Amino acid sequence: VSGLPGFGRFSEPALLILISLADGPKHGYAMQDDIAALTGDRPGPGTLYGAVRRLEEQAFIEALPSEDRRKPYQITDVGRRALQAELARMRSLAGTGLTRLATT
Amino acid sequence: MRALLWLYPPAFRERYGEEISQLLASSRKPVRDVLDVVWHALLERMELTMRGIPRFFGFAAALLGFAVAAAVVADTVAVRVSSMWGGDSPPFVIAVHVVIFAAAIAVAFVSARAGQALARRQGYPVWTIAVLMFAVQVIATLLVINSRLLRPGFTIYGEAAKPTLLYFGAWLVLTVIVVAVVRRLSGRRAIVAAVLGGLIVLQVTAVLDIYFAGFSVVAESPWALAYWRSVAGIDLSLGGNSFATMSHRDWLTTMYTCAVLGYAIALARPAMKTMPATAVVS
Numbered sequence: 001v002s003g004l005p006g007f008g009r010f011s012e013p014a015l016l017i018l019i020s021l022a023d024g025p026k027h028g029y030a031m032q033d034d035i036a037a038l039t040g041d042r043p044g045p046g047t048l049y050g051a052v053r054r055l056e057e058q059a060f061i062e063a064l065p066s067e068d069r070r071k072p073y074q075i076t077d078v079g080r081r082a083l084q085a086e087l088a089r090m091r092s093l094a095g096t097g098l099t100r101l102a103t104t
Numbered sequence: 105m106r107a108l109l110w111l112y113p114p115a116f117r118e119r120y121g122e123e124i125s126q127l128l129a130s131s132r133k134p135v136r137d138v139l140d141v142v143w144h145a146l147l148e149r150m151e152l153t154m155r156g157i158p159r160f161f162g163f164a165a166a167l168l169g170f171a172v173a174a175a176v177v178a179d180t181v182a183v184r185v186s187s188m189w190g191g192d193s194p195p196f197v198i199a200v201h202v203v204i205f206a207a208a209i210a211v212a213f214v215s216a217r218a219g220q221a222l223a224r225r226q227g228y229p230v231w232t233i234a235v236l237m238f239a240v241q242v243i244a245t246l247l248v249i250n251s252r253l254l255r256p257g258f259t260i261y262g263e264a265a266k267p268t269l270l271y272f273g274a275w276l277v278l279t280v281i282v283v284a285v286v287r288r289l290s291g292r293r294a295i296v297a298a299v300l301g302g303l304i305v306l307q308v309t310a311v312l313d314i315y316f317a318g319f320s321v322v323a324e325s326p327w328a329l330a331y332w333r334s335v336a337g338i339d340l341s342l343g344g345n346s347f348a349t350m351s352h353r354d355w356l357t358t359m360y361t362c363a364v365l366g367y368a369i370a371l372a373r374p375a376m377k378t379m380p381a382t383a384v385v386s
Contacts, residue, residue, distance in 0.1 A: 009147075028123045029130065044140025045127040049120045050147065071123055 013043055013051035018083040025064055025074035111145035113152045270316040278305045298365040307331045
């Protein structure tokens with residue numbers, strides 16, 4: 001995973017959060033679980049909410065009303081487009097790399 | 105655990121504090137997660153502080169600090185080398201200039217990067233760059249003077265306040281002119297103008313340095329080699345030892361001329377056109 005441009009040191013966590021929220025809203029703990037399942041590495045609370053704060057500022061995600069003191073977040077249309085663009089870029093990059101590997 | 109949240113800025117703590125607290129309470133790796141929270145709380149604090157500082161002044165402060173540190177470290181190492189080999193021996197002369205030249209390259213590189221970062225946002229007036237670098241030079245020189253005056257046997261600038269100020273003033277005016285020319289050009293022309301302009305500035309200021317210090321430029325002939333002889337710290341017995349005496353001051357000027365021209369080149373139009381976009385998604 002390379003990350004989301006423009007998010008600095010939070011680019012990778014931000015990308016993983018967007019991927020995690022792509023199939024529906026999740027609260028912090030569920031995001032941690034999901035990202036751990038995706039990458040094998042569970043992000044710490046500081047890392048997670050540092051990225052959440054930046055994603056909210058960019059309007060890539062938004063908070064929903066709290067449920068049992070837990071606040072779920074959902075991806076916005078802007079965030080969905082950003083994720084789509086970044087994943088397409090990564091797919092193109094991966095395709096090029098794999099093609100070059102296959103020809104050598 | 106909740107006490108850790110006080111490390112965060114109030115707004116962040118109010119917005120996400122409870123959620124972070126819940127995650128910490130149910131953490132499977134509490135030590136790692138506590139360290140993660142502490143580290144990111146400090147990052148949030150730092151970012152909040154930096155937001156309050158106008159970007160240009162942030163860059164200026166960072167560059168100024170780096171340049172001063174480079175000058176002081178270079179000078180300190182040079183004096184250390186001097187005490188090891190003695191002031192006039194060839195190993196001393198070579199080692200001192202290698203150290204100071206390395207510092208000059210480092211300052212120029214960091215300046216160029218800072219210039220690129222500034223160019224990404226907007227072009228700053230020539231005078232802001234020149235005044236910034238002038239401040240860098242004066243502060244670094246004062247530090248060098250002080251550090252040398254503290255050591256017995258080093259009184260290079262002790263009695264030369266007026267010539268030093270005249271010398272730096274001439275450097276400032278000439279540098280502003282060269283930067284203004286470079287910024288009007290683009291591509292290779294800008295680089296060529298920066299290199300040639302920089303050499304002219306250094307040569308002219310080296311001659312003025314000798315003149316302001318009360319030496320006879322004619323006696324120090326050939327004047328065309330004034331800069332090269334002064335930075336080499338080698339006097340060819342063509343009249344006194346003024347070139348060697350000025351050598352450290354001229355090295356400082358070299359360092360800051362490189363730095364200013366690094367800015368100028370980075371701020372030239374082609375650099376602005378080729379900067380990568382900061383946001384991929386609109």
